[in-house]
Amino acid sequence: MNIRDHSSQFTIYVFTTDVDQGASVKVYLSQAGYDAYFFQDPEALETRLKENPPHILVFSTAALGGSLSDFVTHVQGINDEIRFIAITAISQFDILAQYNSFGFVDVISDEAAALETRVVWSVDRACEKLYLSYQNEQLFDDLQTVKQQVDEVHKAAVTSMKAAAAAEKLETVSFATKIGQYRSAHSKEDLIQRFLNNISGSMCIFFKFLPSVRSFVATHGNGVEGSQIQGVGCQLEADDVKDLNGQLSVGLLPARFNAMLVEAFHFNPPKGLPLYGAQNLEGVFVYSGSLEKGAATQLNEEFALFSLCYSHLALEKKVDALEVQDFVTELHNRNYYVKILADEVSRSRRLKQPVSVVKIAMDDFYEIESSLGEAVRDELLKSVATVIAKTSRSNDQSCRTAANEMAMILPHCSKKGAALRAERLRRIIEGTSFLDKGMKVSISLGISEYPSLCDSAKSLDESATKALSHIVDKGGNKICLYKAPETHRPDFEVPVE
Structure with a gap:
């Protein structure tokens, strides 16, 4: 989805005693289409919170007159639907991590460099999640409404048709x-x-x-x-x-x-x-x-x-689609991966055709998360997932299987073909600029194949994970093909390419 199509539906309040910082952040949010307001005075903020609660409150911890817990509790007492994004020093991140259950969606470093852009990124991701949550709730309500409408039409039509049949003695x-x-x-x-x-x-x-x-x-x-x-x-x-x-x-x-x-x-x-x-x-x-x-x-x-x-x-x-889709990357999720991998291995065994798995991890994942925040991390994950989807064949399956792990299931693909595909993907990611600032990232990839390197869906998944972990430990930005143990005997022979 493109949050710019819906940003005008969200109200964002910015609270800080730094006039330059607050005004600048407010302008950036307004340019992004949000209904944004800047408050310097705590009393003015409280009045507006009561009159028209925002969807998100972006605040600087330096502007708080009292404790953080008192501020958060007080705001939630006014409206517990408000979500928080805090601007604070990096040294305060561990303290703020304790407030995850209090409506916090992100914490942003107060370093001046690109602060406004980082706030907009964070607000974008938070509003995407809110919009999809509202959409899913509406989807469920719509489904119940349609069921009710069908039942009502059913009852009315049955009554009408019985009356018509009785009057005209028609077979209906x-x-x-x-x-x-x-x-x-x-x-x-x-x-x-x-x-x-x-x-x-x-x-x-x-x-x-x-x-x-x-x-x-x-x-x-x-x-x-x-x-x-x-x-x-x-x-x-x-x-x-x-x-x-x-x-x-x-x-x-x-x-x-x-x-x-x-x-x-x-x-x-x-x-x-x-x-x-x-x-x-x-x-x-x-x-x-x-x-x-x-x-x-x-x-x-x-x-x-x-x-x-x-x-x-x-x-x-x-x-049904929501139950098998990863929220951030829009790829299939772990549950879908486990099911489809078992199906593909069973099909591979019947058709005597190989199936490969490529596990993918973004290098420096947690460093990016700690320095740039979850919003940037998620945006990069989504960008990498988009490249994976665009470079896949129609019968490939792409899934997110862990926080920093995506997987490609490649039917009718031997270990050699999978290694070539993996190296091509690694080079594409390495040569691509992501986000508006032209940020570069790299990926590590672990590869395994049934039947040449393992004997089941479980071992196919585990062996690809081991190959990925090995290359990550070696510094990343490379591919690694799992080596089968000497005792392994394939269920069938894969022709040499």
């Missing part, structure tokens, strides 16, 4: 059965096809929206052969995308898209039903506006039920 498909059909779908694509299968007597086509290329591409259809929609799509102009959601919400389609539908499918006029998942436009169902009233009503009623089930599935998928 059980509403509960339809919900069961939708909820049993294994994927979004499966759910879309089930919706189209439930529509009778009308041609309807689903166009997936690809925001990166501003295009609608046909992927599913009812009442039309698959060969007729294969490769059919429309790229929009930049201006078309600006108010796309607004247009779709009132039933309008972009002019270029509309013209293509008339020419290719003779929809006259084309009508669209936009599909959203977790608040993002995922596509649009298109049908002819010349449908008879009964058929159009049936289509729209079916879509209302389908869209609720689709939103429910999209939110469940997003919640």
Whole structure:
């Protein structure tokens, strides 16, 4: 995420008796888009804390008239949701470490060099965590709301359909059965096809929206052969995308898209039903506006039920993703790594193909943390993780497995190929400048491979870790290939490359 897109939603207070320092930090935060205020007077600060509590209070310990514990306790007594970032001398860091459970998110050295930039970095990381926490809470609430809406629609529809069936003696498909059909779908694509299968007597086509290329591409259809929609799509102009959601919400389609539908499918006029998942436009169902009233009503009623089930599935998928993703690097987390590594080793054993693991650690990790703070450390970790992800193959798995450890699982890759990949990654990181100041970092890498160097998923992980620890102890910025014991016998032979 880019916190600049959301920084205006956060209020930051700066409290220090150093006028130059406070004013300068406030200006930097305001330029970064935050709603920032500077206070020199403790009474003025307390008044504002009571009237409009901030999300984060950046304060200098030198400005405190009393003890730190009294200040923190007093502020939390006003509002316990306020988070703290302290500016203090390095000699005070150990003391402030005792306040982790009191809402402290960072401690910054009071050295004058680049102080304002370091404060902005720290505030950025803290606000990213707050934003994602709020987002996850909202995601959970949305999921519960959708479940409730589905249940309410279910009850209302069952009542309505029973009444209609009794009055007209019609045989109707059980509403509960339809919900069961939708909820049993294994994927979004499966759910879309089930919706189209439930529509009778009308041609309807689903166009997936690809925001990166501003295009609608046909992927599913009812009442039309698959060969007729294969490769059919429309790229929009930049201006078309600006108010796309607004247009779709009132039933309008972009002019270029509309013209293509008339020419290719003779929809006259084309009508669209936009599909959203977790608040993002995922596509649009298109049908002819010349449908008879009964058929159009049936289509729209079916879509209302389908869209609720689709939103429910999209939110469940997003919640599942949060359980396997590392917060800082946005790579998979340790739990996912352990599971997928066992799966890959089992697959390797079945297919008689090697699988390698490369463990990666950032050199001078704890020195960077102690001198520049957790915010800079996390930013560097995220930058390194981004390089790892961009240089990986589509079937590779990248995970964060410890505080200063990331891992690449490389299917169908021998120890030689893994060593080449590791050295290439090391050189890319060594030659890349990170952060706005052009900071350089280096990495150490430990490599192991099943079956040539170990005999299980556990030993594959442990041997890669041993190789990494060995090269870190030797000074780092190198790769190390694990050496198998003489007694090791591979489960199968890997062809020599």
